[in-house]
Amino acid sequence: MDGASEVHPVGGVDYPRTYQELLAWFPDDAACLEYLAALRWPDGFICPACGGRDAWRTGGGLWMCRDCGRKTSLTAATIFHRTRTPLSSWFAAIWLVTSQKNGISAQGLQRVLGFGSYETAWAWLHKLRRAMVRPDRDRLSGVVEVDETFVGGVSTGHLGASSDKVPVMVAAEKVNGGRRLGRIRLEVAERPATLELVEFAQRMVAPASTIRTDGAMMMRRLGTLGYTHEYATGYNAPDPTAVLPGVHLVAALLKRWLTGTLHYAVADHQLPYYLDEYTFRFNRRTARSRGLLFYRLLQQAVNTDPAPLPTLLKPGHQSALH
Numbered sequence: 001m002d003g004a005s006e007v008h009p010v011g012g013v014d015y016p017r018t019y020q021e022l023l024a025w026f027p028d029d030a031a032c033l034e035y036l037a038a039l040r041w042p043d044g045f046i047c048p049a050c051g052g053r054d055a056w057r058t059g060g061g062l063w064m065c066r067d068c069g070r071k072t073s074l075t076a077a078t079i080f081h082r083t084r085t086p087l088s089s090w091f092a093a094i095w096l097v098t099s100q101k102n103g104i105s106a107q108g109l110q111r112v113l114g115f116g117s118y119e120t121a122w123a124w125l126h127k128l129r130r131a132m133v134r135p136d137r138d139r140l141s142g143v144v145e146v147d148e149t150f151v152g153g154v155s156t157g158h159l160g161a162s163s164d165k166v167p168v169m170v171a172a173e174k175v176n177g178g179r180r181l182g183r184i185r186l187e188v189a190e191r192p193a194t195l196e197l198v199e200f201a202q203r204m205v206a207p208a209s210t211i212r213t214d215g216a217m218m219m220r221r222l223g224t225l226g227y228t229h230e231y232a233t234g235y236n237a238p239d240p241t242a243v244l245p246g247v248h249l250v251a252a253l254l255k256r257w258l259t260g261t262l263h264y265a266v267a268d269h270q271l272p273y274y275l276d277e278y279t280f281r282f283n284r285r286t287a288r289s290r291g292l293l294f295y296r297l298l299q300q301a302v303n304t305d306p307a308p309l310p311t312l313l314k315p316g317h318q319s320a321l322h
Contacts, residue, residue, distance in 0.1 A: 010038060015292055048077075049065065052065045054066040075302075097128055098293035142210070145213070146247070147213060171186075208227070210228040
């Protein structure tokens with residue numbers, strides 16, 4: 001978009017290509033609100049009370065419905081709900097989260113944006129993680145590998161299900177059935193090696209797809225649930241990682257990310273949201289522009305319920321900010 005400082009960017013159409021362009025486009029709350037309005041109401045304002053489509057802007061930046069008179073804040077019921085920080089700072093945070101290949105830590109975000117406390121940066125990142133996965137996202141299709149991996153600290157002398165690591169279920173889509181990976185899905189399992197993995201496959205993979213698994217007997221029922229099921233045992237294979245190469249690659253990259261970016265400073269009860277962040281990044285790894293990732297996350301942020309700090313923390317562990 002040429003002349004960005006003179007032309008108002010349109011939400012749903014334009015997105016910044018550089019950080020300098022971001023600063024030029026969104027210098028204040030008014031510019032941010034104008035952009036967000038087109039993302040939250042792409043077909044025009046809709047009153048949450050009566051469904052009315054006609055409204056006018058008040059001096060305080062609210063929308064007043066002409067039909068019922070209700071005043072609506074654009075940021076209400078979004079992750080920006082009741083924020084006291086300028087929206088331009090939120091936009092900068094989203095840019096920092098999406099523009100770096102491996103993301104940013106809470107400490108890094110605190111340092112760059114000058115937050116007075118680590119807790120603020122931590123809370124912002126967790127709010128954004130809750131916006132990274134759409135509940136209505138499409139299921140994987142075609143050829144999909146499904147298996148489990150284990151993440152966490154070091155469990156000396158123990159492997160897999162016998163360790164105290166956390167079981168994570170993995171589904172990896174193969175592009176045209178070949179070696180190249182498409183989208184992935186990740187989810188924490190309550191217990192390893194149970195029918196929970198079959199249920200995960202059903203939730204994440206579209207019917208009529210081909211699902212490849214290891215030789216676990218419980219997974220063979222997928223063949224009766226509307227899927228073509230292919231399996232191969234890995235325990236006696238010359239190279240076990242060659243049995244489900246897509247799953248093994250995703251698991252290895254996930255562990256590298258947890259170690260390199262977060263140094264495994266992830267509490268078990270927060271792990272699902274870190275998996276959401278990794279999924280968001282992996283599935284958009286081929287995006288032609290970092291600005292497009294910024295746009296996608298902002299688009300999902302205005303459609304994600306607010307998450308007050310008490311809901312971000314595990315009850316009884318209010319000081320565990322990881």
